[in-house]
Every structure is written in structure tokens, then in C-alpha cells.
Amino acid sequence: MTIDPVTLTADLIRCPTVTPEEGSALVLLDDLLSRAGFETVRVDRNGVPNLFARWGPKGVARTFGFNGHTDVVPVGDLADWSVDPFGAEQRNDILYGRGATDMKSAVAAFAAAAVDFVSETPPDGAVILAITGDEEGPARDGTRALLDWMGHQGERMDVCLVGEPTCPVTLGDMIKIGRRGSMSAWMAVRGKQGHAAYPHRARNPLPAMVRLMDRLAGRELDRGTEHFDPSTLAVVSIETGNDATNVIPGTCRGIVNIRFNDLHNGAALSDWLRAEAAEVAEAFGVQIDTEIKVSGESFLTPPGALSALVSGAVAAETGLVPELSTTGGTSDARFVKDHCPVVEFGLVGKTMHQVDECVPVDEIVRLKAIYGRILRDYFG
Incomplete structure (x- = not known):
């Protein structure tokens, strides 16, 4: 046959x-x-x-x-x-x-x-x-x-x-x-919406999001191992849904994707992401909600x-x-x-x-x- x-x-x-x-x-x-x-x-x-x-x-x-x-x-x-x-x-x-x-x-x-x-x-x-x-x-x-x-x-x-x-x-x-392992994190920074002419009456979530994404993307996770390339973190989305030039949005959302080698696991990287978000939230006086999905180790x-x-x-x-x-x-x-x-x-x-x-x-x-x-x- x-x-x-x-x-x-x-x-x-x-x-x-x-x-x-x-x-x-x-x-x-x-x-x-x-x-x-x-x-x-x-x-x-x-x-x-x-x-x-x-x-x-x-x-x-x-x-x-x-x-x-x-x-x-x-x-x-x-x-x-x-x-x-x-x-x-x-x-x-x-x-x-x-x-x-x-x-x-x-x-x-x-x-x-x-x-x-x-x-x-x-x-x-x-x-x-x-x-x-x-x-x-x-x-x-x-x-x-x-x-x-x-x-x-x-x-x-x-x-x-x-x-x-x-x-x-x-x-x-x-x-x-x-x-490599793969995981994604969805982060929502919640501030207070307001008029762009009166920023002191609002709490802009964008500076906090930009700081958070810069901290995450700027971190060297490792330099690779015997069989793996260095782990990578990519910022894949930042958006507010706001097209108005005179409005400070109340919420900003961002997504990152991490591809990680055998020096890491999803749980430890999740803890790191949440810790970074907590520090930025405290520094900017905003709330940051984080949802993480580990697709594979x-x-x-x-x-x-x-x-x-x-x-x-x-x-x-x-x-x-x-x-x-x-x-x-x-x-x-x-x-x-x-x-x-x-x-x-x-x-x-x-x-x-x-x-x-x-x-x-x-x-x-x-x-x-x-x-x-x-x-x-x-x-x-």
C-alpha cells in the first residue's frame, strides 16, 4: 500500500x-x-x-x-x-x-x-x-x-x-x-479624564504608561544560554481610544509580549511585571490592572x-x-x-x-x- x-x-x-x-x-x-x-x-x-x-x-x-x-x-x-x-x-x-x-x-x-x-x-x-x-x-x-x-x-x-x-x-x-516560552501581559492604567487645558484637574494615565513601557522594554532579561538566544520583550500596543485633542483620557491600555529562554519561567516573569507596574502606579498616583497569559514555558x-x-x-x-x-x-x-x-x-x-x-x-x-x-x- x-x-x-x-x-x-x-x-x-x-x-x-x-x-x-x-x-x-x-x-x-x-x-x-x-x-x-x-x-x-x-x-x-x-x-x-x-x-x-x-x-x-x-x-x-x-x-x-x-x-x-x-x-x-x-x-x-x-x-x-x-x-x-x-x-x-x-x-x-x-x-x-x-x-x-x-x-x-x-x-x-x-x-x-x-x-x-x-x-x-x-x-x-x-x-x-x-x-x-x-x-x-x-x-x-x-x-x-x-x-x-x-x-x-x-x-x-x-x-x-x-x-x-x-x-x-x-x-x-x-x-x-x-x-522559547511565550507570554503576554495586558496592562490598563486608570487615571482621571479631564480637559487638556486644565491638566491639573485630571490624572493623565499616559505618562505612567510610557514610563512603565520604557522600564519594561529597557530591561535586559539575559544574554542567552547555550541553546537559546537572549529573551526578548516587545511592546506591541499602547492605545487610549481617544482622538480628541482637547481631552486627557481616563484610561490607557498597553500590551507586551515576552519570548523567554530556559533562564526564566512564566511565574517569575509575571511577578516581575506586576512589581514594575506597582512601582509605577505608586509613583504616578494611578491604578494599573495587569492580566497575564503564559502560552507556554x-x-x-x-x-x-x-x-x-x-x-x-x-x-x-x-x-x-x-x-x-x-x-x-x-x-x-x-x-x-x-x-x-x-x-x-x-x-x-x-x-x-x-x-x-x-x-x-x-x-x-x-x-x-x-x-x-x-x-x-x-x-x-
């Missing part, structure tokens, strides 16, 4: 799966994997679609897992696209459509590789595919739900590969062995057997020795890392989330070959 990953990618692109819509993508994969002998279970939670599939006995000593998502970000303005975002049009050996890069190609590639592998050389062990429809959205009931369900059912992956786009320039040039899978396995397969298929990196945003690997060792490897991510998102068809074929070699080497 040989599965063409390009055809499967096109079929998945034609499924309109803007988060949280399932769009029949998991139905398609469920049918494909079931026919190949995988035991499949829908693990939907709170309306979020998820699919678990296992080939081989439960609880065996060697179980290799793949994780990925079929949901995609919104297409934006349709008029900006030169193709139907869900048409899976192919031009000059380039396949177009929302999710072509992030990450329906990788899901198709690892599903096709897994089906071929278990059909041709049934392994002494098990292969698990954990696929969610909620990675681009809140991510509360996607991979988290799959891992929770697996824990309750006694299902376990010994190692896992997440198929997110990881390569900056060329297929094979980078593997992710960790990710920093994590690292130290270079070792898993990264060597994936690097060896990538090098064998592409001729490149991939860089082991922790750059980029967050992914569902931040949840998988609490279950088992995890690394990420996938396509070049240049067009992900863009208008006319696309992927060269030969890269889909090569990605399947890499995933297939990883399985053969792991079980061999």
Missing part, C-alpha cells in the same frame, strides 16, 4: 479547516488510517476535533509518535489571493492553498510514510499519530486533549516528532530541539538519541546536516514535551500564514522520504 503524499496534501487542502472547523480533514485521515490497519479514535473535546491513531500493540517497549494539526489560520482578504485558498491548485510543480506549508503537507507526509512503513515492514513496536484541529487557535482542547486522553487510556509515545515547518531556507537545514530536548536519529535521516535524504535550533514561535511541542522527548522537523516555512501559501511538490515527496527513513532507522 503506497500513499502519494502530494495527492493527500491536496485532498487535505480542499478541506476548509479554519480553526475550529474540522472541514472533513480528520474524517479523511481516519478513513485512510483505518483501512491501513490503524486503530483510530476521535478524541474531540469541547467541540474541538482530534484524532488518535495507533498501529501495533498498546504499551509496547518501542512506540514512535507523530504530532501535527490540520487546522489553518483564516485566509484574510480573498481578493488578495491569486488562487482559491481551498482549491489545491498546482502550477509549475507548486501546490497552492491555505495549510500547504503549515502544516497539511507534513501531516500528509507522515501519515503516508507511516502507512507505507507498517504495510511494507511491520515493525516490532507501535506507531502513533496524534492529530489535532486546534493548534492555530486557543490550543486548550487540541493536543492537550489528546495527551490527557492518552494518559487515561494508558497510551504512550516513547518519542515524538512534530511536523511543524522548521527550515528557514532549504528543506533539511534545521531541526527544532526546543522552544521554555523547554529543551537536549541533543541526544532522538535528535541524532532525525538528523541522520535528514542528512541521508537531503545531504544536509541540520542545525539544532530553538528559534521561532511556539508549537504543540510545548505540550508533548511533558509526555515524552520531542523534536520538530518539517518544511521550509517561508509562505506559512501568507496569501498564496504554497509548497513545491517535490518537497512533500522528500519530506515523506525523510519521515519514512526515520521510522525505519528507529525500529531497525
Whole structure:
């Protein structure tokens, strides 16, 4: 049984799966994997679609897992696209459509590789595919739900590969062995509205906000670690909603985003943000309300057997020795890392989330070959 990953990618692109819509993508994969002998279970939670599939006995000593998502970000303005975002049009050996890069190609590639592998050389062990429809959205009931369900059912992956786009320039040039943590803070400075001609009768929240943001942005969090770049804080919004030139606003709101390395954790950074806000509030005589959301903690899978396995397969298929990196945003690997060792490897991510998102068809074929070699080497 040989599965063409390009055809499967096109079929998945034609499924309109803007988060949280399932769009029949998991139905398609469920049918494909079931026919190949995988035991499949829908693990939907709170309306979020998820699919678990296992080939081989439960609880065996060697179980290799793949994780990925079929949901995609919104297409934006349709008029900006030169193709139907869900048409899976192919031009000059380039396949177009929302999710072509992030990450329906990788899901198709690892599903096709897994089906071929278990059909041709049934392994002494098990292969698990954990696929969610909620990675681009809140991510509360996607991979988290799959891992929770697996824990309750006694299902376990010994190692896992997440198929997110990881390569900056060329297929094979980078593997992710960790990710920075991510958190955001929403800060509202509350003063007293007044006439701009009589500032002494008002309490302007803007100077306090400017001081607070300057203090936060001016702080050097660290200078990086062995595997991570320096942590960063970005001021991403300051607004009052006030367009009147003769009114001092009563409230000013600001947002910061922090990407942090393994020197920090979300709790300690939250304490720091609140302490800074409290000092500024006292100095300016205003109230500052702070809401913080930690999207994920920093994590690292130290270079070792898993990264060597994936690097060896990538090098064998592409001729490149991939860089082991922790750059980029967050992914569902931040949840998988609490279950088992995890690394990420996938396509070049240049067009992900863009208008006319696309992927060269030969890269889909090569990605399947890499995933297939990883399985053969792991079980061999």
C-alpha cells in the first residue's frame, strides 16, 4: 500500500479547516488510517476535533509518535489571493492553498510514510499519530486533549516528532530541539479624564504608561544560554481610544509580549511585571490592572538519541546536516514535551500564514522520504 503524499496534501487542502472547523480533514485521515490497519479514535473535546491513531500493540517497549494539526489560520482578504485558498491548485510543480506549508503537507507526509512503513515492514513496536484541529487557535482542547486522553487510556509515545515547518531556507537545514516560552501581559492604567487645558484637574494615565513601557522594554532579561538566544520583550500596543485633542483620557491600555529562554519561567516573569507596574502606579498616583497569559514555558530536548536519529535521516535524504535550533514561535511541542522527548522537523516555512501559501511538490515527496527513513532507522 503506497500513499502519494502530494495527492493527500491536496485532498487535505480542499478541506476548509479554519480553526475550529474540522472541514472533513480528520474524517479523511481516519478513513485512510483505518483501512491501513490503524486503530483510530476521535478524541474531540469541547467541540474541538482530534484524532488518535495507533498501529501495533498498546504499551509496547518501542512506540514512535507523530504530532501535527490540520487546522489553518483564516485566509484574510480573498481578493488578495491569486488562487482559491481551498482549491489545491498546482502550477509549475507548486501546490497552492491555505495549510500547504503549515502544516497539511507534513501531516500528509507522515501519515503516508507511516502507512507505507507498517504495510511494507511491520515493525516490532507501535506507531502513533496524534492529530489535532486546534493548534492555530486557543490550543486548550487540541493536543492537550489528546495527551490527557492518552494518559487515561494508558497510551504512550516513547518519542515524538512534530511536523511543524522548521527550515528557514532549504528543506533539511534545521531541526527544532526546543522552544522559547511565550507570554503576554495586558496592562490598563486608570487615571482621571479631564480637559487638556486644565491638566491639573485630571490624572493623565499616559505618562505612567510610557514610563512603565520604557522600564519594561529597557530591561535586559539575559544574554542567552547555550541553546537559546537572549529573551526578548516587545511592546506591541499602547492605545487610549481617544482622538480628541482637547481631552486627557481616563484610561490607557498597553500590551507586551515576552519570548523567554530556559533562564526564566512564566511565574517569575509575571511577578516581575506586576512589581514594575506597582512601582509605577505608586509613583504616578494611578491604578494599573495587569492580566497575564503564559502560552507556554521554555523547554529543551537536549541533543541526544532522538535528535541524532532525525538528523541522520535528514542528512541521508537531503545531504544536509541540520542545525539544532530553538528559534521561532511556539508549537504543540510545548505540550508533548511533558509526555515524552520531542523534536520538530518539517518544511521550509517561508509562505506559512501568507496569501498564496504554497509548497513545491517535490518537497512533500522528500519530506515523506525523510519521515519514512526515520521510522525505519528507529525500529531497525
